[in-house]
Amino acid sequence: MSKGQRAAQDRSRERRAIAKARRRRLRKAAARSGAAATVAALAWGGLVLPPATAADGDPVLVADIAPGAGDSFEDWDMSASAALGEILLFAADDGVHGRELWRTDGTAAGTRMVKDLAPGADGSWPGAFVTFGDVVYFSARSAPGTEDGLWRTDGTAAGTTLVVPDAGVGEMYAWRGRLYFEGYDEAHGSELWSSDGTPAGTALLKDLNTRTETYEGTTHPESSSPFSFTALGDRLYFAADDGDQTELWATDGTAAGTRPVVDHPPEDFFHARRLAAVGDTLFFSGYDTNGEELWRSDGTPAGTRMVVDLAPGSDPMYGPNKTRPNNLTAFGQALYFEAFGSLWTSDGTAQGTIRVTDADTVDDIADEYGDLIATEHALYFSGHDDDHGYELWRSDGTSAGTALVQDIYPGTSPRYGREYPNSSQAHVLGRTPTRLYFTADDGSHGRELWSLSLADVPTTPGTPGTPTTPPSGAPTPSACAPATAAATTAQAEVAKAKKRLAKAKKAHRAAAVKAAKRKLRKAKKAAAAAAAAQAAACG
Structure with missing residues (x-):
């Protein structure tokens, strides 16, 4: 099991106690109203639910995998899937077998567990799904306490087999007829591996971090833990820790051809992550003395640079202000990403990096779990507004073309002495050629x-992937555009901070009020610095 999956499993255990308490409340409420739900029978042949009554184009509940109010998915199960034609393969927990390998064709009858890879209630914890030819490869453990092995499946129980046991498989990527992934052995730690999909063709490609560390008298290898694989041109790019920095790396598939794009000195404290390719440009989130900002690269040291600093200035206590670009996604001919709770787009230039949505459209976009996926005509994400909570949203890349798909968990619930909108916490799981799959909690079935x-999908205004008119308050391209963008962003953060403080005061939560005041002070300092920078840049 990779370090990320171990951490995820730990978070899962912590959440289960909260989830159980929530399910008890739901059952009691249902019993009081006399509307206790009848649960469909679970069988190996599939799940049975009443026929969907939603109109064409509306989201539908595919199957109640964990019957009743139980959750078959965790709230961090984002994009943990792979498609074989119109079949989606993913990991789910039915409450009996633990977290195991499942498949769906979009119907209740066609949704079933493929195979119980690790019998028992703990499950095998499949992950790192990637389509490779006419099969899907993934990671899973054979028993509790074992490292994740490399598995393959054609979507059937007989066609699901273990390729390499205890390989410590992390993130995986298929490129030029081979798989590239984070793999583990005791001699090297977690490093860059490659496979042709067979046991004999699976091996360490290169040890990127050759250092060792001693703990309690035992020496262990350090790990580079490669992640965020993205192909561009004739190279596969990824981020990895060489012992000093988390650098941007590139490989041509050979050990000799695997090297950092830029080898920063240790004192630079550089960190790269969240890679995405658009056209002939590689974008990523890079951290240096400017904080974490949007970067671009053409694969050369000279062509690797920051696009724009959307959060200039620094805080004496917290260091440089940070934009933290999240969910970098190619859509049309542009990059889209989340920052400051809004949807942004960039063409790779400072003046071409603009905010698409603001608080008047959607006041927050979930950024924690990589929840932004592009189809041919739209971007989908988990968004929030004050009327609906966190639900599934869709955008054509313009402010006017961004809207709520459906309020899956309508209504309100009392919290802290006032009514708040219910949230389905919808998050995108994956897609096939004709269907988008996501997980959501409608208040009756749990997260399903x-x-x-x-x-x-309706045709929406604007050219997909190309923003039309920037929303009100967004900067227009000019020499001072980056500074204007930063100032606008900083002022929006002040407004958000004030809003949070007001909510905390209404709820009479002392700790929340204290935290909100601290964030407001920080936002005001950043806004003052941004305003000064704008004045200097724009004259």
Whole structure:
């Protein structure tokens, strides 16, 4: 099991106690109202639910995998899937077998567990799904306490086999007829591995971090833990820790051809992550003395640079202000990403990096779990507004073309002495050619599998992937555009901080009020610095 999956499993255990308490409350409420739900029978042949009554184009509940109010998915199960034609393969927990390998064709009858890879209630914890030819490769453990092995499946129980046991498989990527992934052995730690999909063709490609560390008298190898694989041109790019920095690396598939794009000195404290390719440009989130900002690269040291500093200045206590670009996604001919709770786009230039949405459209975009996926006609993400909570949203890349898909968990619930909108916490799981799959909690079934027909996506204004008119308050391209963008962003953060403080005061939560005041002070300092920078840049 990779370090990320171990951490995820730990978070899962912590959440289960909260989830159980929530399910008890739901059952009691249902019993009081006389509307206790009847649960469909779970069988190896599939799950049975009443026929969907939603209109064409509306999201539908595919199957209640963990019957009743139980959750078959965790709230961090984002993009943990792979498609074989119209079949989606993913990991789910039915409450009996633990977290195991499942498949769906978009119907309740066609949704079933593929194979119980690790019998027992703990499950095998499949992950790192990647389509490779006419099969899907993934990571899973054979028993509790073992490292994740490399597995393959054609979507059937007989066609699901273990390729390499205890390989410590992390993130995986298919490129030029081979798999590239984070793999583990005791001699090297977690390093860059490659496979042709067979046991004999699976081996360490290169040890990127050759250092060792001694703990309690035992010497262990350090790990580079490569991640965020993205192909561009004739190279595969990724981020990895060489012992000094988390650098941007590139490989041509050979050990000799695997090297950092830029080898920063240790004192630079550089960190790269969240890679995405658009056209002939590689974008990523890079951290240096400017904080964490949007970067771009053409694969050369000279062509690797920051695009724009959207959060200039620094705080004496917290260091440089940070934009933290999240969910970098190619859509059309542009890059889209989340920052400051809004959707942004960039063409790779400072003046071409603009905010698409603001608080008048959607006041927050979930950024924690990589929840932004592009189809041919739209971007989908988990968004929030004050009327609906966190639900599934869709955008054509313009402010006017960004809207709520459906309020899956309508209504309100009392919290801290006032009513707040319910949230389905919808998060995108994956897609097939004709359907988008996501997980959501409608308040009755727990977090379950939902889908949306992509064939029914309405045509929205604007050219997909190309923003039309920037929203009100967004900067227009000019010499002072980056500074204006930063100042606008900083002022928006002040407004958000004030809003949070007001909510905390209404709820009479002393700790929350204290934290909100601290964030407001920080936001005001950043806004003052941004305003000064704008005045200097724009004259």
